[in-house]
Structures are given as structure tokens and as C-alpha cells.
Amino acid sequence: MTPRTKADAVRTRARHPWIASAFLGVPVLVALAGPRAAGDAPSAEGALPSQPPGAGHPLGTDVLGRDVLWLVLHGGASVLGSALGALLVGLAVGVPLGLLAAGPRRGFDETVMRGLDLLLAFPGLLVLMTLAATGHRDWYWLVTVAGILQVPAVARLVRGAALEPGSRTVVEALWMQGHGWAYIHLRHLARQLAAPLATDAGGRFAVVLYLLASANFLGLGLPSSSPDWAVLIERNSDALFTQPAAVLVPAGLLTALCVGGNLLVDRALARRRTDR
Template identity: 85%
Template structure:
């Protein structure tokens, strides 16, 4: 029994890498090898897989395989861009709140609490109603909604007893704010931020996919996987590949990312 358990544990990283690697590779290499996704002459909408269309056609008569190969870039790119926005804004705010000024800490944290009160989809619905449906707005809002969580994580790590003692010692030695926060604390925060980024990627991906599925983000003609699911949902029983293939890729991306984060956490726990 113990040998079987060890074998299963040894395979888990490969499962995570395969689940995460397939959609990521499609996102990176897909647009380079994909053909034209526009409807070909004589192509009918919602056709099952057949000659010339390995995955069939969508409701507009476009080749589903070409759409899938094109659509991954926007999914992964949007999630990474929103994650970068949240991290870039959350880290300095968290470090600012962890400083010696109590009033500044309260101001930053109460502002973060206010941002946490806004439901993400409601904000995106408001933007869509005002005509702000561009990729920029979708990524900016999704990234801004991650700032409070990232700022809280950074503040908590910077205020940990061990970090606080070292910071006080460095401050007594005459080191400035930039040296303490950008050199010392940056190294201390690298591990928790990397771990959080892995799980937060799935959160951002879920928010962006939900927005696109509800028609709040990218236009209906986009080849994004979540848009494909929404556009072809009515043809699920007549042309299931147009819905199930992008849905499976989105699921693999989320599950693979979560499994990889869990694996990293388990390995870190064993080494501590």
C-alpha cells in the first residue's frame, strides 16, 4: 500500500504539468499554426466534425479547431496581465501599510476593505452598460479587484514577528526605507507572493471567463474560449465539440494551476 501511495504521489506533478501545459502550449503556439478561422465558402453553421473541419464548425460556420488555437492567447494573456496589474499595485500598498505610521496603515487598509465590498461581476456589468467593453478595461478591472488581497498578504508578511525584528535592526543601523523594503523584505515576500500568484491566477481566470461568458467583456466575434462556450451553448447537442473542447481547456488550465500550487506548497512544507 505504501508503495502505491508513493507512486501516486510521484505522478501528481506530471498530471498537473500536463493539465496546465496543454492549454498553455495551445495559447503560445496555437496562433502560429492555426489557419484562417473565417467561414469557408459553403461551410454550414454548427456542423459536426468531418472532412475539412476536424472539430466541426461553430454557429457562424467558422472552423472550431482554428478558433480554439487562436482563442487561448487571449485567455492566458488576459489572466496574466490582470494578475500583473494586481501584483504591481498591491505590493507597494502592502509595504506602505506595513510602515511605522499607524494612521497610514489604517487609511490604506480601510480603502482596501472598501474595494473588497465591490462584487467583481457587478463592476464589469456597470462598465459594459457604459460601453467600456474593450480588452483594456476588462484586464484593468480584473487586476484592480485583486489589489486588496495582494496588499493584505504583503502587509501580513511584512508585519510578521521575524520580519519586524529584522526591520527594526536594519532601521537602527541607519538603513533607509528603500534598502529595507526593496532589498530585504522583497526576498522575504518572494515565496508567499509566488504561491499566492499560482492560486490567484485561477481566481482571475474565473472572473474573466465569467465576464466573457455573460457577454460583459470581449465581443461576440472573439475567439476567446469562454466566448466560444457562450456563443455555441445553444448548439451543445448538435455540435458538442464547439462547447466541450474550450470548456475542457479552461477546466484543465484552472485545475492544473491549482494542482501545481498544491504540489509546491506540499514540497515547501516538507522542507521546512
């Protein structure tokens, strides 16, 4: 592919924001506006479990006889809030650690990186299983631990970008000019790290979402009565062929959320390249 062809492909992706907006906008809209649009829960009296879509239940009922549409409209808030919360925890802890590890103190770099390597060795689901086994099933525990599990990868990315030869040359020049650590790292390097962090955040959002959804699917997170989309998939998986809407609708929304986030980041980076 010639440089002109590559540039044309980048511009084409940048001109079609509706693709990313459609994938990301639908689940986000459902998550934010769904609870208000759903209103009060419909009465489950007389409703049979795992009924296909019909009068009074546009998406049918789940295995407990609850209205699937009402559950879907209420289940997105926990999904979106948990994933964003865990992502913010990972960035809030990982970015400063990565910047400190890239500093002039070699001993501190080794200490931080070896400690993060130890954390990186633990499988995420195993950590969440241990957390659930000790009785820590609250929402904030799940989000905090999922976020901490992202710290090693974020810190490594930041450290690698900050140690790039071009960045180090500029940093050394700024040191010689008398600029302090805060100016160099929070102002100069922050701009250099914006693009790789944005790219990583899009993919990491999908990783966090997968980890949290897996935990909820395995019963390690939210209670089984929660309308969370992952919980709905787990609760109704046995009724996939008799009542597919109870599984496919929340699964489709989870998939659209992951794909839309990645497409949005790709579009933003493509626009940045075309503006240069």
C-alpha cells in the first residue's frame, strides 16, 4: 500500500464518525437513559419464566419471570460505571508510577518494575475469586481490584514512552534549563503520552469490561438478582434456545460497547494524523 493509499484510508475512517457513534452510542444511551425510560418495574405476578417476546413483555421474560426489557434498561449503568471506574483507578495509579520509574533514580525504577511484575503474574479471575471467597463482593471492591490489576500494564506503557530516546533528550535539556520534575513530567511528557495512553485506554476498556463481565458471569461479582448485563447472560444461558432475547440482547450491548470504544479511539487518532 502506497503512502497516498494509506493516507486516503485514514481520511476515509476519519470521515465516518457515525460508525463508532452507532456502536458506542446505543449501549451508552441505554445505560444512561434506560432507568428513567423504564419507569417502575412491571408486575411479575402471573408471568411465566423464559417466555418469548409477546404482549406486555416486548423482549419476553427471564428465568425468574421478570421483564427482560426492564432489566436491560436498568443493567447498563452498573456495566458502564464499573468499567470506567476500574479504568480510572488503573490510570490514576499506573501513570504516576510509570513516570516515577522513568525518573533518574535507577534503584527506584527496579523496585517499582519488579513489584509490578509480581502483580502481573497473578491471573485476574483468580484474584477476583479469592476476593469473593473472603466475602468482599461489594461493587467498590470489584472495581478497585479490577483497576489495580491494570496498573502494571499502564505503568509499563508510560515508562516505555517516557524512556524513548527522543523524550529523554528533551527531558535532559529541560533539566539543564532548570525546570523541575512537575513541569517536565506533568506538562511536557503528558503531551507526549496522550496518544499512546488514549490508544491503550480504548483497548484496556475492553479488557476491563471483559474481566468484570467474566466475574459477574461466574457469580464472583454482583448478586444474581442484579440486572447487570453480564449477570443476565449468566442467569439465562440455559434458556438460550427457548428465550434467546434474554441472552442475545445484553450480549449484543456488551459487544457494541467494546467495539464502539475501540473505534472511537481509532477515529480520534486517525483525525490527529490527518491534521499533521
